Amino acid sequence: MERRGTTRFRLRLAVAYSWKDAAGVVNGGEGQSRDLSSHGIYVQSKLIPPLGAYVEMNVFLLQSGQLALPAELHAEGRIVRIESGNSSSEMAGFAAMNHTVILRNSQGRVVRYPE
Numbered sequence: 001m002e003r004r005g006t007t008r009f010r011l012r013l014a015v016a017y018s019w020k021d022a023a024g025v026v027n028g029g030e031g032q033s034r035d036l037s038s039h040g041i042y043v044q045s046k047l048i049p050p051l052g053a054y055v056e057m058n059v060f061l062l063q064s065g066q067l068a069l070p071a072e073l074h075a076e077g078r079i080v081r082i083e084s085g086n087s088s089s090e091m092a093g094f095a096a097m098n099h100t101v102i103l104r105n106s107q108g109r110v111v112r113y114p115e
Contacts, residue, residue, distance in 0.1 A: 006037040015041070017057040019049045019079075033059055034093060038101060041075060044093040053079045055096050074102040 011033055018028035031045025041057060049055050059073040081095040104110050 006039050008035045008037045010035045013062070014060045015043050015045075015057055016060075017043065017045075017049070017055050019053045019055045021050075031091075031093070036073075038098070040077070040080075040095060040097050042093055042095045044091040046092065048082055048092055048094050049079050051079050051082055055079055057096065071103065071105045074104065076100040 013033045013036075015031050015033050016028065017031070018026055020026055027047075027049070029045050029047035029049075031043045031047075034042040034044050036042070036059065041059065043057065055077060057075045057077075059075065061071040061073060075096070075098045077096045077098040077100070079094050080097045083093050083095075085092040102110055
């Protein structure tokens with residue numbers, strides 16, 4: 001039984017993310033989304049932030065047929081789940097619960113969620 005209140009979209013998109021460790025040093029990585037919704041993102045990557053870490057993520061949305069810069073989804077939230085890869089072909093990942101989401105289109109327009 002699905003307990004989530006929002007629809008998840010299974011999209012494989014490039015994601016860049018960063019967080020500060022306990023010493024205040026900024027760490028970052030790149031990966032790809034497995035799925036996302038307005039309330040969370042699951043990212044597959046080799047480098048995994050620690051559980052509970054505050055993370056900032058930029059998801060790059062492809063725009064077919066356009067030569068302009070891609071639209072970008074900027075999300076901020078906390079790491080709520082970590083999964084290790086079960087085999088050499090399955091990549092580890094993490095789930096982040098978003099509290100802020102900003103959409104920037106290729107023309108620079110910003111839309112904030114929640115508004």
